[in-house]
Amino acid sequence: MVEHDTREAYDAAAHTYAALFRDSLRDSPLDRMALAAFAEVVLAGGNGRVADLGCGPGHVTAHLRGLGLAAFGVDVSPVMVELARQAHPDLRFDVGSMAALDIADSELGGVLSRWSAIHVPPPELPAVLAELHRVLAPGGHLLLGxxxxxxxxxxxxxxxxxxxxxxRWAPDHLSALLREAGLSEVARVVREPVPTDRRQFQEVHLLARKGALTG
Incomplete structure (x- = not known):
């Protein structure tokens, strides 16, 4: 029911959301820094295939492709996915759920969840993190905003x-949940709020890694 309500809400807001945020990375140097570091560690692992979960209108997926990643987007909102396809016809965008991804086990070198897991109710988040762990290859990275x-x-x-x-999540608590799912924190980027922010919250990018296979 929660995911259904989220889908309907984003379907209704999709055109407004796309207009507001399609250029948001231009004025967000810390976000670009976090994405660049994510791209670098993913590419260093040799598997540049990345899913942008909660891709919205596709602007971040396109940014990841520009950083050299084989990125594709997934969003629960069909209207968002259609807008993303229109804006970026050379990229792949699918309608899907973070809780049940149509992606094979260990297929991805990276997963980006940028302000999308925030809509998952706390009791359901461990199962979602387990799903992200499932689709990541050993040594793959997750960037969670x-x-x-x-x-x-x-x-x-x-x-x-x-x-x-x-x-909202306490970063240390979320890091512990990641660890329980088999994803170890590698680094975090914290942006403090500025007086012009509507909400006076810290914004966090947390980078985690799935353990590599050992012989």
Missing amino acids: FSATDGPSHPTRVFDHAVAPAY
Whole structure:
């Protein structure tokens, strides 16, 4: 039911969302830095195939392709996927769920979930992280973008997302959940809020790695 409601909400907001955010990376140097580091470590692993989960109108998927990755997008909203296909006809975009990806085991060198896992209710997130672990190849990387809570005493908090119900996470708590799913934190980038931000939250990019096979 939650995913159905999220899909309908993003379908309704898709055209407005695309107009607002299609150029958002241009004014976000820290986001570009995190994406560049993600691309570099993925390519260094030898498998540049990457899924951009919650791809929206496809601008970040296109940015990843520009960084040399074989990137494709997945989004729960059919309207978002159609807008992405129109804007980037040379790229692949599929309608799909983070909880049940139509991707083979160990297929990907990287997974990007940039402000998409925030819509997963906390009790359901471990299963979603397990699904991301499943599709990553050994040694593959996950880059997870999210808004942070006020401190460790608040592992999760609902916040007033403009489109659909969403959750903030304490970075250390989310890192622990990743570790339980077999994904070890490699690095994190934290952007402090500035006075002009509508929401005074830290924004976090957390980079994690699936363990490599050992002989």
